Amino acid sequence: MYSNLEELTQHIVFHYFAEISAIPRGSGNEQAISDYLVRFAQERNLKVIQDETLNVIIKKAATTGYESAPTVIIQGHMDIVCEKNQDTTHDFDKDPLQLRIIGDMLYATDTTLGADNGIAVAYALALLDSTDIPHPSLEVVITTEEETTMNGAIAVDASHFTGKIFINLDSEEDGKLLVSSAGGVHVTQVLPIIWAQASKDEVAYRIRIRGLKGGHSGISINKERGNSTKLLGRVLHDLSTEFPYSIQQISGGLKSNAIPREAEAIVWIQSNDVNNIQERIEQWEQTFKNELRMTDPGVSIGFEKIKSNSTAVFAEDTKQKAITALLLIPHGVQAMSMGIAGLVESSTNLGVVSTTDSAIHFENEIRSSIKSAKANMVTQAKTLADMLGCEVLIDADYPEWPYHPDSQVKKLFEQTYREKYGKEIDVIAVHAGIECGVFIEKIPGLDAVSLGPDMFHVHTPDEHVSIPSTINNWEYFIYTLGKMKVD
Structure with a gap:
């Protein structure tokens, strides 16, 4: 064309x-x-x-x-x-x-x-x-x-x-007329860091998850795509059950309203565990490729030795709380609409994880077309934060757009679509804000x-x-x- x-x-x-x-x-x-x-x-x-x-x-x-x-x-x-x-x-x-x-x-x-x-x-x-x-x-x-x-x-x-x-x-869809949308709120759980020092027999490595498709956390949340931060949490938890290691940094995602495609952790591990950890990570890569074979077949996990300018690492208590947060902060569809077939009613997206000098930030985008359901998910986030000793920051709280079947402008657009194309336009609701x-x-x-x-x-x-x-x-x-x- x-x-x-x-x-x-x-x-x-x-x-x-x-x-x-x-x-x-x-x-x-x-x-x-x-x-x-x-x-x-x-x-x-x-x-x-x-x-x-x-x-x-x-x-x-x-x-x-x-x-x-x-x-x-x-x-x-x-x-x-x-x-x-x-x-x-x-x-x-x-x-x-x-x-x-x-x-x-x-x-x-x-x-x-x-x-x-x-x-x-x-x-x-x-x-x-x-x-x-x-x-x-x-x-x-x-x-x-x-x-x-x-x-x-x-x-x-x-x-x-x-x-x-x-x-x-x-x-974002031609031939469709949008008449209702979800409300949302941005919730950040802030975990204070207690710092320690890596031991002399530990060396720094980067664990990096890549190759995911990501997508808009409203439009694509029902497509079961992998969330890199959640996958990273599973790997870190598994390693912690068998190998002594320290975490220096966790990061993943760039925007709270985008499903994160990449995530990484800088860890300090004992030299004699390197080969075994490498083998375990390769097993996890195959696990994720199997789980996500229909949605994210390109998922990969990198494991590489790096040079770090600092030997500061999370104290053991901070490390365990960070891993727990990655595991337990919900991600994905929480409820489907019973009124509109195929419409996500409520969801949450762990979109960004970042490490600063003083804290680890876990940023979530919570959405629902039901005001009370949105409030309940915020309550759940606060409860988990209290258990882990996190501060909770709440902003960008915006309302849902209710469906009005008697809308005159809706009827006008339906009429003009019928006149112009000789068929009916698809009237839809969406889970995005x-x-x-x-x-x-x-x-x-x-x-x-x-x-x-x-x-x-x-x-x-x-x-x-x-x-x-x-x-x-x-x-x-x-x-x-x-x-x-x-x-």
Whole structure:
């Protein structure tokens, strides 16, 4: 369809996607992209608001004939998940993404693509820049920190909006209309470290688990993919039952809302145990390959001698508590919905484990479409933390988006899909966190849907988006806006 980027970027949507792909915009690093959006609006004499959280609201008047149509709020987020392959030198703080086309898919190179949610931003910019697309009065809001805390959406001042129709562009399946999502909360258990010194007969080795697919902790949590931190916990526990060794560091995962693909521990072991531990680790690799043969056949465990600049290691009590935490912090689906077939109701993801000078941090993303179930999982996390002597930090608590079967905007999108394609659109709910729930709490009477093109392996370096689906979804989106004219 498109053989090269130069040809692809002739399409207005991909023109803007390529532009923003040159701007670093990881969560918490949104100043440059936020300023870009403000300049974009100013250059087109559009009303623009940039708040203290760097959210940007851009307003555009209705086109001729649509002055009486209800105002539409269009929403996406400007930040992306910054995941890369371990051997790449890409710097997300300053380097542009390197886009490439494979078949009819668009990828970055060894990094996340940022189609989540750069496609929404590109759609919005293409619409705001247009002079020939009919539409009602628009209030476009692009938020910050969606991928980490949703603090951008939480901080938005609802008084800036007059619209009651809300179109979120943060979905990842073409031909599907999203009408409900889970709420979530970020919970970190912080285990204080008591330090000791490695004995003179111990040498430093790295145990590294790699080769897992990972994925979005909402979208992919039911695919039974391996969690590298949980696998590492099993290995460390098994070794502790037979071999005396010390742990210097544990780390795994990069984002709490991404299933961790890699994890490692730096351990100090006695020289005469090296061969036996090597053999045990090889056995574990075969165990994991068997367990994960359908989901993560590429899983591997490395075991290599390293030079360490320090001989500080966890005291035995800290070591045992750390291993216990890795084993007992839940991961995966906790409950399935009894109301919507195939929908995950509740889950938890041990997404990041990190070691500092003073503590080990275990970061969890808890999700549920039931408020009380989410609260119960937080209680369980607190109870385990109390048993292990951990401090608990709770943030990024965002609400669920309830399903409303009588939604008028849902009915409109169903009607226009039927008109355009001659078939019914698939109306779905999702276990991911969508900002619609935050805005529905802020704006009484808000009627919301979410849509987007086909995306694959989001939150991983293999993230890619379908080019024809992106164009098809854009055409469906603007076709529906065109049907909002009031006679």
